[in-house]
Amino acid sequence: MHEFSTVKNIVEKVTEVAEKEGAKEITRLEIELGELTLLEEEQIRFWLEMMLSQTELGKSTEVVLNRISGVIQCNICGYKGGLETTGMDHYFPILKCPKCESHDLKVIEGDDCIIKSLEIED
């Protein structure tokens, strides 16, 4: 859905960092993709590979996408862990404590897209 603009941010950041490091090439890029973002993995990969291939340094970058599961902490019963999808026949997890069914939660992990690291040839 906003894969394009997210990837634009990623490519801008990594080319800025790689240029600062005097890199000749970005050989590998590692991204963490949280399941609670609305970002679709295949589209992120598609746009990343496409946009990187149009840069000087990213023509043969290996893109590594790690999927991060959502982890919540329940403010009512203290449960800390993953979420369940409901039987509503969709893939997005419902933000509800699997233990006590409260909706009073804190999201600990899985709601972000993190640019982890670059591997460069300098």
Next chain:
Amino acid sequence: MKIVEIEESALKKGKELAKENKKLLDEKGIIAFDVMGSVGSGKTSLIKWLVRKLKNRYKIGMVAGDLTTEFDAKRIEEEHIPVVQAHTGRVCHLDPGLVRKAILNLPLDNIDILFIENVGNLICPAAVPLGVHKEIVVTSVTEGPYMIKKHPYMFQRVSYVAINKIDLQEAMNVSVEQLKEDLKEINPDAPIFGINGITGEGVDKLIQCMSFQL
């Protein structure tokens, strides 16, 4: 060969902009609502009723978000409150940067309540926080019976839900009570009201619920 650690969020920019908007609104003592919903669900109608009913007690401003037209802004301008139109071009949702530009064109020192009408869309606006205090989503019986079931990401995060066009529920064979049940399953804390955007029926109940915010 060298590894460079970055550890930075690709979503940082948007989150920071939303934070800055909230900070500005708080500094000015303004409570802001993001009003979302499908195309034609009745967002503008609801806002028009809210403005009509609240403008004698509170100073209200509005940001109307749309692709390229000004229909919604003009409808609210008829209520003689300050309105700024934000155009997203071909983008399907408002973003915090665009909203900031818009609110800076409002007389912020003279506003208590700000309504921001998002672009008609039940998907993307849910993923792009604008920096408001509360989110309202308007759905309508003419969208069929599955809107809440199909869009849990939107409906589970909002503060208030309005089901519009309740006068048409029989004609549409859509149960407002079932929609309320669907919401309870994913967001039991959000008050949900049936409204009629033409007559204003149900809007007073919503205002009553919102009043602790105002």
